[in-house]
Amino acid sequence: MDTRVELGGLILKNPVMSASGTFGYGLEFSLYGDLQELGAIVVKGLSLKPRAGNPVPRIVETPCGMLNAIGLQNIGAERFLRDKLPLLPWDRTPVVVNLYAQSVQEFGQLAGLLGREPGVAALEVNISCPNVRHGGFQFGQDPAAAAAVTREVKKNSGSRPVIVKLSPNVTDVRTIAKAVQDAGADMLSLINTLGGMAVDVHSRKPRLAGITGGLSGPAIKPVALKMVYQVCRVVDIPVIGLGGICTVDDVLEFILVGAHAVQVGTANFMRPDLIFDLIRDLPEAMSRTGIVSLDEIRGALETSSDRMDPLEKMQNIR
Amino acid sequence: MLGMAWAGSRDFVHLYLEPPGWEASPGQFVMLRPSAWGFDPLWPRPFSICEKTPEYLRLFIQVVGRGTSLLRSAAPDSEIVLWGPLGKGFRIPVQHPLLILAGGMGIAPFVGMCKTHPHPERINLLFGHRLGLEHYPLDELPGKIRKESMHQSTPEDLVDFSGVLQERIRDFAPRGEILACGPMPFLRVGQRHVLESNARAQLSVETRMACGVGACLGCVIKTRNGEMLQTCVHGPVFDARELVLQ
Incomplete structure (x- = not known):
């Protein structure tokens, strides 16, 4: 059983990465599993300067999901490189850093700082956070701005591959995806959270201090799957699928619609060992569904009316 | 189960x-x-x-x-x-007298500790509750503990309770360690009296939490130097001087 995937020059042991903002700096989960087993470790979004984030309440549970408005609280890129990265198994498992900045120029600076670190395997550019007033979102909703950020990060990232993380809160995600690809992105990841809100009828107040936030969790998986499917059909670069992935079947579904790899996000909050269980269960799920390698099923979604059982089809070919 | x-x-x-x-x-x-x-x-x-x-x-x-x-x-x-x-629990200096301040469900973390403490006679407990005492496991605590409970059913009761809280904290401050757990308004009042009396106190706070392992950043609480710390890994027990309770 071969779970390996090649992703924009990186070789991953398996297609399961953590999703930024749901896995801390990785170390928080080392008590619950071996970080080396992950396909890649994607850490919390980093900015040039430390950020305190938004006031509380920042999170609220919703049916099969949650809203968050954390506001990118983080210790800053320099402290991450000094205090956290050396403790991660970066020589065994690719560590991907997620970047957040408020201007194109600042994105370039951050890419320059992080891209020359030997322990950093790739950069993921967050142009899609709905919870900060400046940056993030506005870059992710405008094809020209998204392309400008991508170019600037590429220019400064040295030889590191650049992943651009897309927002679902757009009219047509394919437009942004193509613009970012043309600007030189090596990979795409999608989707970030969907804008949402929750209201408490008793207090007549929003349930988040920031009023609105981002929806994540299994509730958004169908939306994510559709967007990944659409984007995979119009770009040539690898796509990393995320949005509500909780089970091995979810992983295989995203690969079937064309994703090279996946990220597990909110599910890490359900159980801190969930991602490790998922990786452990993947080979068995592959053999159960008759999959020998992930390359074989990538984008192999059967959309014709001919819904033949895969085994039956193999026999027909013979 | x-x-x-x-x-x-x-x-x-x-x-x-x-x-x-x-x-x-x-x-x-x-x-x-x-x-x-x-x-x-x-x-x-x-x-x-x-x-x-x-x-x-x-x-x-x-x-x-x-x-x-x-x-x-x-x-x-x-x-x-x-x-x-x-998370981080209470530091219990067994040689020193303790004053436990518990509000309602805030009694929970103290039950096992009180029952196994080698010197229950050194423990003082002030318990504030809004519902009947029959809901709370107070009776099972060792008889040698000096227990005092106050029922709050009206706004006036709350004022009285705040007064007793202040008095107990002030009188106890030079003698030992104060441990407190309860709802946020209770902790806020307690913290104010603790700081006024220059007492040594540890507060256990309750926040909304998703992951419990320090990753989601939902349960953060503000510290006096402006940091937002995760209650789940840096707390839930904090030094009373450390926190800004909102």
């Missing part, structure tokens, strides 16, 4: 679980997620450890929302995924 018992009403539940292999300090907590929950409710639920013996791990839970309501109706032999012990 080993079993469940109610106290006073169906809304106060003692949950008995198979004892885990670890040891915990008072004030630490566990995360609970019944396997039957599937994707909904999504988050596990945090509960402080009420008591741990060789026979069981016991949690004292008030039913206040969807998660606790579902826990109450969990089947007796159902599987509950549990992890812990989490």
Whole structure:
């Protein structure tokens, strides 16, 4: 059983990465599993300067999901490189850093700082956070701005591959995806959270201090799957699928619609060992569904009316 | 799950679980997620450890929302995924007198500790409660503990309670360590009196939490130097001087 995937020059042991903002700096989960087993470790979004984030309440549970408005609280890129990265198994498992900045120029600076670190395997550019007033979102909703950020990060990232993380809160995600690809992105990841809100009828107040936030969790998986499917059909670069992935079947579904790899996000909050269980269960799920390698099923979604059982089809070919 | 018992009403539940292999300090907590929950409710639920013996791990839970309501109706032999012990608990200087300030469910983390403390005669407990005393496990605490409980059912009672709180903290301040756990308004008043009296105190706070392991950044609390610290890993017990309680 071969779970390996090649992703924009990186070789991953398996297609399961953590999703930024749901896995801390990785170390928080080392008590619950071996970080080396992950396909890649994607850490919390980093900015040039430390950020305190938004006031509380920042999170609220919703049916099969949650809203968050954390506001990118983080210790800053320099402290991450000094205090956290050396403790991660970066020589065994690719560590991907997620970047957040408020201007194109600042994105370039951050890419320059992080891209020359030997322990950093790739950069993921967050142009899609709905919870900060400046940056993030506005870059992710405008094809020209998204392309400008991508170019600037590429220019400064040295030889590191650049992943651009897309927002679902757009009219047509394919437009942004193509613009970012043309600007030189090596990979795409999608989707970030969907804008949402929750209201408490008793207090007549929003349930988040920031009023609105981002929806994540299994509730958004169908939306994510559709967007990944659409984007995979119009770009040539690898796509990393995320949005509500909780089970091995979810992983295989995203690969079937064309994703090279996946990220597990909110599910890490359900159980801190969930991602490790998922990786452990993947080979068995592959053999159960008759999959020998992930390359074989990538984008192999059967959309014709001919819904033949895969085994039956193999026999027909013979 | 080993079993469940109610106290006073169906809304106060003692949950008995198979004892885990670890040891915990008072004030630490566990995360609970019944396997039957599937994707909904999504988050596990945090509960402080009420008591741990060789026979069981016991949690004292008030039913206040969807998660606790579902826990109450969990089947007796159902599987509950549990992890812990989490967070930083109380430092208990056993040689020094203790003043425990507990508000309502804030009694939970002190039950096991009081029952196993080598010098219960050195423990003073002030317990504030809004509902009848029959809901809370006060009787099972050792008789040598000096217990005082105050019922608050009107706004005037709250003012009286705040006064007694102030008095007890002021009188006790030079003698030993204060440990407090309860709802935020209770802790806020307690903290004010603690700081005025220059007392040594540890506060256990309750916040909304998703992951319990420091990753989601939902449970943060503000410190005096402006940091936002995760309650789950830096707390839930903090030095009273450290926090800005809002």
